[in-house]
Amino acid sequence: MNFNVASHLARMAAEQPETPAVHLPIGSVNPNGPSPHRTLTFAELNAKADAYAAGLESLGITRGVRTVLMVPPGEEFFALTFALFKVMAVPVLIDPGMGIKNLGRCLAEAEPAAFIGIPKAHLARRLFGWGKRTIRTTVNVGSWRFFCTACTKQFQNPSPPPAGGGSVSADDPAAILFTSGSTGIAKGAEYTHGIFAAQVEMLKQTYGIQPGEIDFCTFPLFALFGPALGMTCVVPDMDASKPATINPKKALSQIQQFGVTNLFGSPAVISNLSTLADGSGFATVKRVISAGAPANAAVLERFTKLLPPGVQVFTPYGATEALPVANIGSDEILNETRALTEQGKGVCIGRPVAGIEVSVIRISDEPIAEWDDSLKVLPGEIGEFVVRGPVVTKRYFHRDDATKLAKIIDPRTGEVLHRMGDVGYFDEKGRMWFCGRKSHRVVTKDGTLFTDMVEPVFNTVEGVARTALVGVKQAGVVVPAICFEHFRESPTPNKMKLALLEQAQQSEHTRRIEVFLYHPGSFPVDVRHNSKIFREKLAVWAAKQLR
Numbered sequence: 001m002n003f004n005v006a007s008h009l010a011r012m013a014a015e016q017p018e019t020p021a022v023h024l025p026i027g028s029v030n031p032n033g034p035s036p037h038r039t040l041t042f043a044e045l046n047a048k049a050d051a052y053a054a055g056l057e058s059l060g061i062t063r064g065v066r067t068v069l070m071v072p073p074g075e076e077f078f079a080l081t082f083a084l085f086k087v088m089a090v091p092v093l094i095d096p097g098m099g100i101k102n103l104g105r106c107l108a109e110a111e112p113a114a115f116i117g118i119p120k121a122h123l124a125r126r127l128f129g130w131g132k133r134t135i136r137t138t139v140n141v142g143s144w145r146f147f148c149t150a151c152t153k154q155f156q157n158p159s160p161p162p163a164g165g166g167s168v169s170a171d172d173p174a175a176i177l178f179t180s181g182s183t184g185i186a187k188g189a190e191y192t193h194g195i196f197a198a199q200v201e202m203l204k205q206t207y208g209i210q211p212g213e214i215d216f217c218t219f220p221l222f223a224l225f226g227p228a229l230g231m232t233c234v235v236p237d238m239d240a241s242k243p244a245t246i247n248p249k250k251a252l253s254q255i256q257q258f259g260v261t262n263l264f265g266s267p268a269v270i271s272n273l274s275t276l277a278d279g280s281g282f283a284t285v286k287r288v289i290s291a292g293a294p295a296n297a298a299v300l301e302r303f304t305k306l307l308p309p310g311v312q313v314f315t316p317y318g319a320t321e322a323l324p325v326a327n328i329g330s331d332e333i334l335n336e337t338r339a340l341t342e343q344g345k346g347v348c349i350g351r352p353v354a355g356i357e358v359s360v361i362r363i364s365d366e367p368i369a370e371w372d373d374s375l376k377v378l379p380g381e382i383g384e385f386v387v388r389g390p391v392v393t394k395r396y397f398h399r400d401d402a403t404k405l406a407k408i409i410d411p412r413t414g415e416v417l418h419r420m421g422d423v424g425y426f427d428e429k430g431r432m433w434f435c436g437r438k439s440h441r442v443v444t445k446d447g448t449l450f451t452d453m454v455e456p457v458f459n460t461v462e463g464v465a466r467t468a469l470v471g472v473k474q475a476g477v478v479v480p481a482i483c484f485e486h487f488r489e490s491p492t493p494n495k496m497k498l499a500l501l502e503q504a505q506q507s508e509h510t511r512r513i514e515v516f517l518y519h520p521g522s523f524p525v526d527v528r529h530n531s532k533i534f535r536e537k538l539a540v541w542a543a544k545q546l547r
Contacts, residue, residue, distance in 0.1 A: 003169060020042075022075065022232070035253065040078075053084075059114075062088065064089070065090065069116050071121075090174065091176070095178065109398050114136070170194025173192060174195070180532070181527075198389075202355060216234045216255050217235075218264060234260060248276050265289075271299045279306025288313040291317075294347040312329040319421075321420075344454065344509055358385055358387055358432060371410040380425055387420060388417045436452040453509065468535055469482055482517070493518035496516075
């Protein structure tokens with residue numbers, strides 16, 4: 001069996017050559033009607049990827065060569081990514097929005113031998129010395145070399161390699177995907193072709209995705225699964241590095257124009273779309289998948305009212321290191337678990353998907369070398385989620401210390417288990433409840449507080465947009481504090497502080513919280529999904545406010 005992700009594109013090109021693979025907007029999308037798009041069929045996309053693969057191979061970018069790809073979502077991104085898979089190179093994918101310093105650190109860690117990017121990326125590479133020690137081959141995306149080894153225009157008409165790409169095994173390296181760095185320094189998770197293949201099967205089974213569907217994907221990496229799932233991808237008119245800025249009217253216009261059936265977006269994207277006054281353009285949508293952070297029930301309630309009857313918003317749980325892990329739909333959230341979340345029970349993230357086993361172990365910040373069932377906590381007790389299954393990555397690239405902290409070896413089976421870094425518990429129905437990030441727990445003299453058991457209690461206060469629990473050290477003692485954003489039309493921050501203090505008395509585990517800090521503007525959030533709150537930064541800000 002050939003596990004190469006590129007083999008799916010070759011198969012679709014052979015079976016449905018004239019079927020559109022990608023619709024790409026030409027210029028800005030008209031928010032009030034159809035817009036011109038460039039369409040690439042599966043045959044055209046596969047032919048372009050083949051041509052690029054031959055060109056890359058001629059430069060020595062072949063099996064195992066780590067290659068940075070810095071290209072925005074579009075025709076070149078799709079063609080080059082599949083070309084790299086075809087020649088069995090190892091794409092290195094990093095969020096460009098994480099900042100110059102973090103990008104440099106990630107690139108130094110990945111030790112790439114090649115760099116493919118748009119002119120702006122090459123300019124930054126030279127200015128900041130990215131990968132200077134290891135990069136030997138550079139490719140500029142465009143019609144000129146821009147002082148690089150080659151440009152993509154040179155790859156237009158070479159003899160294509162064998163259709164379907166090179167044959168690989170399940171354990172062959174496929175890519176290095178860097179985490180968003182929302183809870184520390186970004187780490188490069190090593191993906192194999194077997195992991196990608198398992199993800200495709202799990203997505204197909206979990207969501208019932210059928211060939212011939214149309215996907216509107218605001219996260220480029222998910223769009224690459226399109227050919228494997230037999231879907232056509234509509235590329236949105238948006239800045240992929242800032243998903244929270246998506247224009248909902250433009251998005252709806254594209255969804256309506258192409259009859260989109262599958263919509264994928266972070267909670268920030270869903271929140272923006274939920275502001276639409278009319279949902280008639282969603283008439284063809286069969287499902288919505290929202291990942292990247294826990295879903296906001298109020299946003300889900302608004303958004304589902306715009307969708308056709310019976311269509312749900314699914315919120316899969318997982319991480320770069322293991323995805324998908326669990327799944328839940330908006331029906332269950334809104335009709336049952338939402339009320340419990342607002343009472344401080346945590347956020348229900350559903351049941352493990354087929355093929356995934358999740359355990360809850362005692363909370364510890366220390367490495368755990370070997371798995372033992374004695375690590376498990378009692379049913380219903382809060383602990384750290386640990387996952388095993390075919391989508392679990394085995395290590396971080398060149399980060400042995402991080403690997404030791406996050407991975408556990410089962411000596412009986414040789415399997416690698418991943419510590420999610422999230423804490424929570426299972427209820428009596430077999431559902432997982434997320435209580436927060438392990439690193440975000442606030443340990444006080446009176447006990448431990450978990451962000452997603454505390455914040456939802458305060459998020460119900462009228463006028464509150466978001467809250468964030470942080471710990472601030474005062475006189476050697478950790479004091480819990482709630483930072484809050486408020487809606488523009490809300491009462492004054494001082495009045496809201498009184499309302500939050502009153503709300504604190506409604507729940508046993510929030511009664512000891514007495515510090516409430518109004519945060520002007522938006523909370524700092526992750527660059528990938530614009531949804532995960534950087535509580536570490538907020539804690540520093542809160543400490544300054546209290547001083």
